[in-house]
Amino acid sequence: MSISKELGRYAMDFVNSIRESNLQWLENNQIRYQHLETERKIAQAKSEHELSKLKLQYESELKRLGAVYQEEERLHKNYLKQSDVLVQKLCEQYPAISNTPFETLIHHRINTILHLMWESGNLNERNFNEKRLGTLLKTIIEETEDYEIVASSSGVKKRLPEKTIGYIENNPM
Secondary structure, three states, X not given: OOHHHHHHHHHHHHHHHHHHHHHHHXXXXXXXXXXXXXXXXXXXXXXXXXXXXXXXXXXXXXXXXXXXXXXXXXXXHHHHHHHHHHHHHHHHHOHHHOOOHHHHHHHHHHHHHHHHHXXXXXXXXHHHHHHHHHHXXXXXXXXXXXXXXXXXXXXXXXXXXXXXXXXXXXXXX
């Protein structure tokens, strides 16, 4: 055989060997690639499932918090309305404070405590302010009841709601 034929054959064997190894490599990697692709699809499906569960969970929590917020807002407005009524009743019984800084002070104190109570994220602080509000409202109610009792029994009318003003003086913000 001649050298050129020998070289040609050697080159052909070399090319065929490269083709075979490339084919073998492609077959092996194709199987690995398909396996990796399957794993990726499974992981993606799991991720999408977990994401949809979290989305549902957060949406339901958002709805729940929205309902809680609406209820708290309703209660807050009710407190404000009732405090207006209570201050108005106090002003009717004590005309000397009507349309004066005392009326504004009492109304402002109720609203400030209410605002602090509602805005507090700390449960202990919220409970403390709720207790303060309750004590102030109780003082105002007692003052209006005492006024009616004193006025009906003795005919003497006090000029100022001393207990309420005393409470405000002794419990600064």
